[in-house]
Amino acid sequence: MNHPFIAEEIRANGQGFLPGLAIDCVIFGFHQNQLKILLLEYRNTGLFALPGGFVREDEDVNDAARRALVERTGLQDIYLEQFYLFGDQSRHNPAPLRAIMTAKGIEPADSHWLLRRFVTVGYYALVDFTKAVPKADALADSCDWYDLTHLPVLMLDHKTIVQKALETLRVNLDQRQMGLRHLATPLLPETFTMGELQNLYETILGQKLRRTSFQRKMLSLGILERLDKKYSGGAHKAPYLYRFAENAIGSQN
Amino acid sequence: MNHPFIAEEIRANGQGFLPGLAIDCVIFGFHQNQLKILLLEYRNTGLFALPGGFVREDEDVNDAARRALVERTGLQDIYLEQFYLFGDQSRHNPAPLRAIMTAKGIEPADSHWLLRRFVTVGYYALVDFTKAVPKADALADSCDWYDLTHLPVLMLDHKTIVQKALETLRVNLDQRQMGLRHLATPLLPETFTMGELQNLYETILGQKLRRTSFQRKMLSLGILERLDKKYSGGAHKAPYLYRFAENAIGSQN
Incomplete structure (x- = not known):
């Protein structure tokens, strides 16, 4: 072919x-x-x-x-x-x-x-x-x-x-919060920090977002599952890792 | 033809x-x-x-x-x-x-x-x-x-x-609030009450909406201009008439 x-x-x-x-x-x-x-x-x-x-x-x-x-x-x-x-x-x-x-x-x-x-x-x-x-x-x-x-x-x-x-x-x-899993899943690793999710949003939207309101909005959707902290060995506070919760919006397609 | x-x-x-x-x-x-x-x-x-x-x-x-x-x-x-x-x-x-x-x-x-x-x-x-x-x-x-x-x-x-x-x-x-004027204008008379606007929304969405939160949302968009009250001669309080404000979102198309 x-x-x-x-x-x-x-x-x-x-x-x-x-x-x-x-x-x-x-x-x-x-x-x-x-x-x-x-x-x-x-x-x-x-x-x-x-x-x-x-x-x-x-x-x-x-x-x-x-x-x-x-x-x-x-x-x-x-x-x-x-x-x-x-x-x-x-x-x-x-x-x-x-x-x-x-x-x-x-x-x-x-x-x-x-x-x-x-x-x-x-x-x-x-x-x-x-x-x-x-x-x-x-x-x-x-x-x-x-x-x-x-x-x-x-x-x-x-x-x-x-x-x-x-x-x-x-x-x-x-706008289509229900589509978040489908939109973000292929673009992010299976587990990610809130900062990595915000980075993806900012890159797609082409604009900076406020960290606190972004985090509040994402958590309010109820589709993120918080996992252990990501220990990087650096000087900063270790951030939590998240993944999309199973079945939370599994029926959306 | x-x-x-x-x-x-x-x-x-x-x-x-x-x-x-x-x-x-x-x-x-x-x-x-x-x-x-x-x-x-x-x-x-x-x-x-x-x-x-x-x-x-x-x-x-x-x-x-x-x-x-x-x-x-x-x-x-x-x-x-x-x-x-x-x-x-x-x-x-x-x-x-x-x-x-x-x-x-x-x-x-x-x-x-x-x-x-x-x-x-x-x-x-x-x-x-x-x-x-x-x-x-x-x-x-x-x-x-x-x-x-x-x-x-x-x-x-x-x-x-x-x-x-x-x-x-x-x-x-x-979701597309900017499109409201384009969406609603051909479907409503030039001036309308908040109740008529809510009726249109409810009919399109196929569900009832709460009056107070609907009114608050619509007014917060800043694209409605309040006119005189509509006096119907009935027993109810006369409702205000509204129209879409000129130039408020005129450049959206």
Whole structure:
């Protein structure tokens, strides 16, 4: 599947796939207090893009997104959320895909299905940075993590897609308290200090929070279980470790 | 445009439209403490459906939704929000559209574009019930308001679409305080009592709220302007009238 000349997606007529419909995935990881996303690089073209794919005729759209995530990260059971359909005419530009195919030795006809107008469904996913094993797709040369604060120029409207994904993540983290476990679990180790949880929030929200009110709010949710203190051997007072309580909000999905 | 035999959408090959992509609109109105939505009826078939349409090749997807709203309601500048792409395989069922076309004297070939698998983008809209003038589309016989609590059986997955629209509206009303003006304005008269505002909230949320805490929350938002008392001549104390303050959150959109 990984050799471009036999990838089904590159057949000229798009047979077997829904026409004009793509998916794009903003896959977030958290490492060293940086929010990162996975990007594909197409060498010899200078192009970078979000991982994504197309929807098979015998496949649900959400399943196509899950398939892309498993293929790009090696991880199953990823927290995944559909957030927007990008459908402006202005996003139609055949040049990048033509350049990518040309760089792979394919000379697509003007009628090639990948050069027509596509709408794309945006998904965001949260994955454990330490467990993901990024893997390129049929057309890309590599798939790697990039700091959200230092992204290369992205093709088409992919920067807009990243921005909207981040906005959705922020709203959900801020307002949908029931989703906290799903939002935070893949981004944090199994046990964490209140400071580490606050760091994650601050990084996603892009702003500093007051320590005392953050702690009060988090504890008031009733979904954190306090464990032993974390003894670091340092001069500071050892902080408590926490984890998400079993069954506290287990039925939320 | 309103005669089925000349409607562009019914051409067999779907020329001029994006293939496999539909839009469906859940258009909410509020009247006599009932939340209502607009439905199309296809006589002689027993079928009811959400208003919607297809996307022209030279049109943004969001603009196609706006076009459908203007055509169905006669209103411009409607509050409109895209909320989900419905893309399961299981929603593909050519029978209802075949029945609708047959009832109109059209015998579609099996390859007719409208009988293929479609994904649909769900939008919800809030309109002023008293100002909307519902108008059927090319294939339907009528377009009318139905109480959300007494909907007829809807075709395809349209009931699921209504349910998801209502869930989104509830979350937005509850959490996105900045959107209150946009959410409530088309559903309420220009001036309203606190009781009328609470009624709207209770109807959308499907639950009773405590009067004192509701009033405190609404006033704390700082976007309501208190006007004169509403003198009804009844035995009760006359309640104050309110309206949304100019410029208070005017830049939110």
